Amino acid sequence: xxxxxxxxxxxxxxxxxxxxxxxxxxxxxxxxxxxxxxxxxxxxxxxxxxxxxxxxxxxxxxxxxxxxxxxxxxxxxxxxxxxxxxxxxxxxxxxxxxxxxxxxxxxxxxxxxxxxxxxxxxxxxxxxxxxxxxxxxxxxxxxxxxxxxxxxxxxxxxxxxxxxxxxxxxxxxxxxxxxxxxxxxxxxxxxxxxxxxxxxxxxxxxxxxxxxxxxxxxxxxxxxxxxxxxxxxxxxxxxxxxxxxxxxxxxxxxxxxxxxxxxxxxxxxxxxxxxxxxxxxxxxxxxxxxxxxxxxxxxxxxxxxxxxxxxxxxxxxxxxxxxxxxxxxxxxxxxxxxxxxx
Amino acid sequence: xxxxxxxxxxxxxxxxxxxxxxxxxxxxxxxxxxxxxxxxxxxxxxxxxxxxxxxxxxxxxxxxxxxxxxxxxxxxxxxxxxxxxxxxxxxxxxxxxxxxxxxxxxxxxxxxxxxxxxxxxxxxxxxxxxxxxxxxxxxxxxxxxxxxxxxxxxxxxxxxxxxxxxxxxxxxxxxxxxxxxxxxxxxxxxxxxxxxxxxxxxxxxxxxxxxxxxxxxxxxxxxxxxxxxxxxxxxxxxxxxxxxxxxxxxxxxxxxxxxxxxxxxxxxxxxxxxxxxxxxxxxxxxxxxxxxxxxxxxxxxxxxxxx
Numbered sequence: 001x002x003x004x005x006x007x008x009x010x011x012x013x014x015x016x017x018x019x020x021x022x023x024x025x026x027x028x029x030x031x032x033x034x035x036x037x038x039x040x041x042x043x044x045x046x047x048x049x050x051x052x053x054x055x056x057x058x059x060x061x062x063x064x065x066x067x068x069x070x071x072x073x074x075x076x077x078x079x080x081x082x083x084x085x086x087x088x089x090x091x092x093x094x095x096x097x098x099x100x101x102x103x104x105x106x107x108x109x110x111x112x113x114x115x116x117x118x119x120x121x122x123x124x125x126x127x128x129x130x131x132x133x134x135x136x137x138x139x140x141x142x143x144x145x146x147x148x149x150x151x152x153x154x155x156x157x158x159x160x161x162x163x164x165x166x167x168x169x170x171x172x173x174x175x176x177x178x179x180x181x182x183x184x185x186x187x188x189x190x191x192x193x194x195x196x197x198x199x200x201x202x203x204x205x206x207x208x209x210x211x212x213x214x215x216x217x218x219x220x221x222x223x224x225x226x227x228x229x230x231x232x233x234x235x236x237x238x239x240x241x242x243x244x245x246x247x248x249x250x251x252x253x254x255x256x257x258x259x260x261x262x263x264x265x266x267x268x269x270x271x272x273x274x275x276x277x278x279x280x281x282x283x284x285x286x287x288x289x290x291x292x293x294x295x296x297x298x299x300x301x302x303x304x305x306x307x308x309x310x311x312x313x314x315x316x317x318x319x320x321x322x323x324x325x326x327x328x329x330x331x332x333x334x335x336x337x338x339x340x341x342x
Numbered sequence: 343x344x345x346x347x348x349x350x351x352x353x354x355x356x357x358x359x360x361x362x363x364x365x366x367x368x369x370x371x372x373x374x375x376x377x378x379x380x381x382x383x384x385x386x387x388x389x390x391x392x393x394x395x396x397x398x399x400x401x402x403x404x405x406x407x408x409x410x411x412x413x414x415x416x417x418x419x420x421x422x423x424x425x426x427x428x429x430x431x432x433x434x435x436x437x438x439x440x441x442x443x444x445x446x447x448x449x450x451x452x453x454x455x456x457x458x459x460x461x462x463x464x465x466x467x468x469x470x471x472x473x474x475x476x477x478x479x480x481x482x483x484x485x486x487x488x489x490x491x492x493x494x495x496x497x498x499x500x501x502x503x504x505x506x507x508x509x510x511x512x513x514x515x516x517x518x519x520x521x522x523x524x525x526x527x528x529x530x531x532x533x534x535x536x537x538x539x540x541x542x543x544x545x546x547x548x549x550x551x552x553x554x555x556x557x558x559x560x561x562x563x564x565x566x567x568x569x570x571x572x573x574x575x576x577x578x579x580x581x582x583x584x585x586x587x588x589x590x591x592x593x594x595x596x597x598x599x600x601x602x603x604x605x606x607x608x609x610x611x612x613x614x615x616x617x618x619x620x621x622x623x624x625x626x627x628x629x630x631x632x633x634x635x636x637x638x639x640x641x642x643x644x645x646x647x648x649x
Contacts, residue, residue: 057608063405155508163610201511202593216490216510326407333611340605341428341597 022264023048024072025058027251029225035281039271045264053206054162055079062088062256071259072268077112077250080119081323089118090255096266099273102293110250112322119252120269121290125224126248126310126318127165128241130231136218142243143173146219147196154199156218161203163336164321167193168247169221178247178321181328190335197342212237225287228307239307245317250290391625394618403615416619425602432598436582439520443528443577444570446521451532456539467533471526478523482590485519486510489591511593519587524580528573535569572639579631583624599624
């Protein structure tokens with residue numbers, strides 16, 4: 001028992017597993033039966049998919065040693081930096097990969113993982129506002145819409161249950177960066193979000209879908225990958241990328257240091273890098289691919305979808321959430337606790 | 343050390359007594375019977391609780407960062423206003439749902455135990471606890487369907503000409519959900535207690551001129567007080583640590599201690615030390631309630647209903 005504190009901070013040891021089974025730990029809707037069946041047919045490797053709904057849950061599980069079965073993880077951009085820092089991710093051997101050069105230029109050398117040393121970009125997207133036209137006064141164009149219409153929208157708004165994203169919106173409204181480490185700016189963002197807090201129904205990353213379809217919610221802050229699929233289900237729903245800019249996120253493929261089946265992991269990454277495979281997956285699951293070769297194969301109506309692939313001027317006003325120092329992270333957390341506990 | 347052997351119990355006698363006690367046939371049975379459950383409790387309850395206690399005594403312990411020395415910092419952090427507010431809210435939810443359960447449950451239990459037709463009684467009791475057979479998660483989801491603005495309740499209110507309510511994602515929804523979840527426990531315990539009510543006393547009181555109100559307050563209530571205490575404490579304990587109902591029904595307005603603990607372990611800061619300290623406080627509060635239950639509650643009703 002005296003050693004438990006040390007154990008807590010040590011990455012889990014490498015496990016050994018069945019070479020014919022690949023366990024992947026991913027987000028919902030990032031793979032489907034078709035994709036998995038095609039991989040199994042090609043390689044003879046059985047794929048077991050587990051789902052997480054926040055980076056923190058995945059990180060905690062990996063760090064506490066509960067993820068020893070996984071050979072593939074799907075961490076988001078800034079989480080890759082954190083996990084590399086903690087020694088949880090293996091370096092990627094680029095000589096074992098085929099098609100890395102097909103990645104779009106922006107993802108050849110991303111800031112969160114220079115040279116893609118520990119991760120391979122899988123898809124990307126934005127964070128924006130999903131709204132139901134029937135019960136929303138006007139059409140939102142920017143984040144400030146929430147504050148301007150807070151009385152009309154009262155208790156019909158959900159925001160993401162995500163500290164950096166949601167405090168980031170308040171920072172953006174005030175004209176600051178998502179990645180600020182200036183305590184005064186972070187506190188100002190807290191004050192701004194506090195104004196809106198009484199009008200927020202819930203902080204939810206998933207689970208708002210039925211309520212917004214039924215019109216019980218007017219607006220939900222959502223990731224583009226979730227929101228766009230919903231807008232296609234029901235024409236009353238629309239997704240907007242806020243005009244002043246938003247956060248751009250990338251979800252990646254990474255191999256944990258504890259991976260029991262590294263060979264299968266490389267096969268999985270290579271499989272997803274194939275333009276035809278990536279194209280078919282994107283057509284079914286509707287996320288934005290970081291693979292230029294796959295993008296070129298897509299039909300025009302998907303390539304020209306501004307919500308899925310926003311124009312460059314929107315991208316220029318947006319930024320990726322980056323890993324920040326512990327002191328600033330603590331400050332974010334303190335204000336986030338204040339907001340969520342009010 | 344008092345080692346003087348008493349004259350009345352000579353040493354050889356004591357020795358043979360000891361030998362008898364240590365004889366395998368004396369202790370093998372009880373050890374074989376109690377061993378598995380004792381081991382189970384030790385491995386899965388005692389050791390984990392001690393681990394939580396140890397982690398809670400390391401201020402600022404984060405997963406993935408080097409640990410510092412021992413101290414009480416995590417416990418002092420609980421005294422910050424924002425966390426005290428969360429504690430206060432948890433207590434209010436627990437007390438509120440206990441009172442609701444008592445108010446709603448007593449008449450039902452009274453009717454079941456004393457007034458319902460005897461042949462139907464057991465069936466009625468079973469019907470009342472039927473909801474407990476489904477998952478609590480499912481029942482909480484059902485309540486979101488009932489309480490949401492376009493939900494069942496507001497449709498009903500619309501038909502009746504009542505103003506529509508927006509209870510979902512408010513503390514009201516949490517109280518409704520908690521009271522619903524734990525009402526069957528309250529009713530079962532009160533039922534067991536009321537069933538044993540000596541009705542002859544009520545008759546005697548009536549003969550002596552006591553009105554129904556006097557009979558209720560002077561005979562029924564005092565006689566069932568241990569059952570009332572047991573039911574209240576059980577509901578209080580369950581409601582204090584509930585996670586599902588506040589999370590699904592309370593929205594942004596109902597952070598309670600279990601949600602706060604969850605956030606420390608699976609949230610962005612991974613403050614396991616602080617989360618463990620919060621857990622210890624919850625364990626302590628619940629243990630205190632259980633101690634009260636054992637002292638003042640009608641233990642027989644609790645064990646009877648849990649069988």
